[in-house]
Amino acid sequence: MKRISLTVIIFLVAISLIGSTDWKLNDVNVNVIEQANDVVDEINTKLIRFHVIANSDSNEDQNLKLKVRDKVLEYISPKLKDSQNIEQSRKIIKENDDKIRIIAEDIIKKNGYNYEVKTTLGFENFPVKMYGNITLPQGNYEAYRIIIGGGKGQNWWCVMFPPLCFVDIAKGQIAYKETEKEMKKVLSDKEFEEIDNINNSEQTQNIKEAVKQNGAEIKLKFKTKELIERFFQ
Template sequence: MKKVIALVLSFIGIIVLFNGYNKNVQAEETKESMSSKIIRFHVLANSDSEEDQALKLKVRDQVLEYIAPKLKESKSKEQSRNILISEEENVRNICLKAIRDNGYDYGVNIQLNKQNFPVKTYGNIVLPQGEYEAYRILIGNGEGQNWWCVMFPPLCFVDISKGEPAYDENEKNMKEVLDDEEYNLVDGTKKEKDVTFGFKIVEIIKSFFS
């Protein structure tokens, strides 16, 4: 009987390893496809001081108020990118004005390039670690914690007075750009509900000894 159990467990182990490998390969391909469809938005404060962090949010608010109407109707990543490029000087002036109005003389560096990012959560959206195109505004030294969201699809256009993600709109906008597999990868609510295959295997193994 013990030999039979050992053989069954070995067979299950092979299935788990094979299944896990295939899932990892598929997930990596899905992640690359998903990340290629997104433009992230980051605003980096001069430092982590309370004053610099508060200034960062004021700059963010002014930028989003200006750029939101221009990007909200964008139908593609390329269209959004072109808008951001064409509006760079206007955005820079808005940032500088917000900084000056609050009594600071920091410079502003605006970048649109690819960056590696760790796992980040925005409301019900979880973006995995990886390389993404990002629109980045660095205030002063740009050494403080950043505020971030997704510029395309347009997830940034929230109720600025609350500063909270619009969950229903997030889902709608992401699904318009991502396919089902890509959306499932970033759906934070789905991740909370999923029962992993590993737990099922544990239950099967336990059943042999019960």
């Protein structure tokens, strides 16, 4: 009985300490966190990403992925570069889906492989990713994906709308001014500021810090749940 009582006391002290830490984190400005989340949600709905996923991480499969990328972009670039909105880009991608798959299959066969090719256009969850001078937050993005073979390898990706894939694929990077120009056609100044790596304002840094702290708070709450489960087990 004494052992049980001691366990209960230790448990309650632990919960108290976690609750105290939690309270401090709750001092983070809730409005700032909500503002950041709203910006992220808006960005997700205004872009179409392009991903080419390799069969594996072997050098051969990764090189094949880049060859497929180059030929597909060579074909689709003239059709997408003057697109005026996301609906038009989506329509162009759908109309050319069969042709893109044929191009990918042809490149694969010419290089001595017999991998199948799958293409999809839909929403996928992606982690935080840097692209040139911008960083896209984690979230569900609309993406056109070319999956080669088993699709177990690393992927190459870019932003298909607005058409940033076609600025400088040879170097694998895009000029900042071109990025800003294209992104601001579809994003507000505030939304672009949130993903801009070069001219982030103090306010943007505060938002990121607030989200970071809020994440720590969430982890503490999960830890509390874990402690409770262990106690009753």
